[in-house]
Amino acid sequence: MRDLAIQAAGGLAILAAVVHGVLGETRIFARARIEPAWIRLLLRLVWQCGAVAWVGFGVLLLAVPYMDSQSARLWIAGAAVATYGGGAIGNAWATRGRHFGWMILTAVSVLALAGA
Numbered sequence: 001m002r003d004l005a006i007q008a009a010g011g012l013a014i015l016a017a018v019v020h021g022v023l024g025e026t027r028i029f030a031r032a033r034i035e036p037a038w039i040r041l042l043l044r045l046v047w048q049c050g051a052v053a054w055v056g057f058g059v060l061l062l063a064v065p066y067m068d069s070q071s072a073r074l075w076i077a078g079a080a081v082a083t084y085g086g087g088a089i090g091n092a093w094a095t096r097g098r099h100f101g102w103m104i105l106t107a108v109s110v111l112a113l114a115g116a
Contacts, residue, residue, distance in 0.1 A: 006115025010061030017054035
């Protein structure tokens with residue numbers, strides 16, 4: 001059951017990353033008028049860094065059941081809980097709960113904690 005929970009956290013983390021990246025490109029940066037062009041590029045790259053990091057965490061969470069180290073499992077789960085939990089709190093606070101992202105990030109945190 002622990003393996004299923006932590007792998008569900010990984011799958012949800014990857015899904016959140018893909019949605020974050022795609023919606024950022026199609027809904028935000030497609031309509032935004034940001035000048036000069038180099039600042040627009042920089043903001044897009046920084047936006048996508050979050051998505052890349054979430055995919056990385058998702059892959060680690062998916063791989064945890066195949067590792068023979070309980071210590072690695074705890075460190076990966078703990079780092080995921082801190083990262084996604086902090087993101088969930090920041091998202092909920094900044095948007096006053098109106099953005100669905102905090103719910104997804106909270107689900108990843110809870111599943112990772114359950115799988116630790």
